[in-house]
Amino acid sequence: MSILKKALSLATILALVSTAARADIIDFVELTEGAGQKGESAWSTLNIAGSDFNLAITATQDSDDAFAYLDWNHAGLGVCGDVDNTGAHPGSHGNVCNPGSDDNVTTGEMLYFTFDANVTIERIWFNNTHDADGVISSPEYIMINGSPVPGPGNGYATGNSYNNNAALSADAGNFLGPYGAIAGTAFTIGFGDEQFYVSGMQVRATTVPEPGTLALLGIGLMGMGAARRRKKI
Secondary structure (H helix, E strand, O other), X not given: OOHHXXXXXXXXXXXXXXXXXXXXXXXXXXHHHOOOOOOOEEEOOEEEEOOOOEEEEEEEEOOEEEEXXXXXXXXXXXXXXXXXXXXXXXXXXXXXXXXXXXXXOOOOEEEEEXXXXXXXXXXXXXXXXXXXXXXXXXXXXXXXXXXXXXXXXXXXXXXXXXXXXXXXXXXXXXXXXXXXXXXXXXXEEEEEOOOOEEEEEEEEEOOOOXXXXXXXXXXXXXXXXXXXXXXXX
């Protein structure tokens, strides 16, 4: 086998290793209401552990510090400007926003998703179950990293992405994505015209070979080169 073919074989193996990270679905409705639930609750920082990453979620309202808010009744993740208390309230669906009318229904709200690894956010599901018409429609829109994605007609805008607390899957509901997020740099989601919720995210860590693995590849290539030179002698 030529050195090139051997190198390609090793590169193929490394490529398989480097893409082996599993995709996690972060289901914010389930996180609020399901097994191991946190209940309706507010968080200055909501920390979530994935298979190959850790995620910290924070929020602002009109550029001021706010709270990431898990809202009951098939809603998911939103924002409250001020709250009566923070932390988990398993089984509770009482409003802890202060005032109670600030229950993800005001404007100027932004969510910040900061990962400790480079990731691909493959899908983001949204819903508008607490709106009067229950539909995400024009002129409502979503801001991704500060850029508007207007609806309808852009995946998320034809209706609720999360209906009847059905399980999220690759084919369930409407979604936006994919997007890349760099470790330590906040990926932001905001809303225009009126507020709605992030129901879930499908996230996959973008892994790369560790330095030791790359060193082994280099040693292997050097060894193959040496073997070929000995063969010619």
